[in-house]
Amino acid sequence: MKIAVTTENGVICGHFGHAKNFSVFTVEDGKIISREELDTQGNHCSTMPEFVVENNINVIITSGMGQGAVDGLAAKGIKSFSGVAGDPEKAVMSYLDGTISDMGANCAGHGDHGSCHH
Numbered sequence: 001m002k003i004a005v006t007t008e009n010g011v012i013c014g015h016f017g018h019a020k021n022f023s024v025f026t027v028e029d030g031k032i033i034s035r036e037e038l039d040t041q042g043n044h045c046s047t048m049p050e051f052v053v054e055n056n057i058n059v060i061i062t063s064g065m066g067q068g069a070v071d072g073l074a075a076k077g078i079k080s081f082s083g084v085a086g087d088p089e090k091a092v093m094s095y096l097d098g099t100i101s102d103m104g105a106n107c108a109g110h111g112d113h114g115s116c117h118h
Helices: 048-054 067-075 088-096
Strands: 002-008 021-028 031-039 059-061 079-081
Touching (some): 021 088, 067 079
Antiparallel strands (some): 002 021, 021 031
16 A cells, blocks of 8 residues: 655655655555655646556545545545645554544635645
């Protein structure tokens, strides 16, 4: 399983649809076995779900996400969790142990969400 966390400067960052980087954790048997950094290559809101699928990602963890992204990911069988902050690895561990909380869609429209000041 691959879990992607939107990151900037080592912490979970802002709006999923504007993320420039994912920290991608490969998990086997409930344990993290690797971590890699993945540049989103300029993909944004409407193309991001397809980018996630192309990179075989199963779960997204982010600080902010709009309803369109939540729905687009769910339609492709990808779980998403938003409203999460802090250390990416701790967030992945909280997903794995079932303690992660999800705020659902917590962004509306396309205002000034381009940074990690969400």
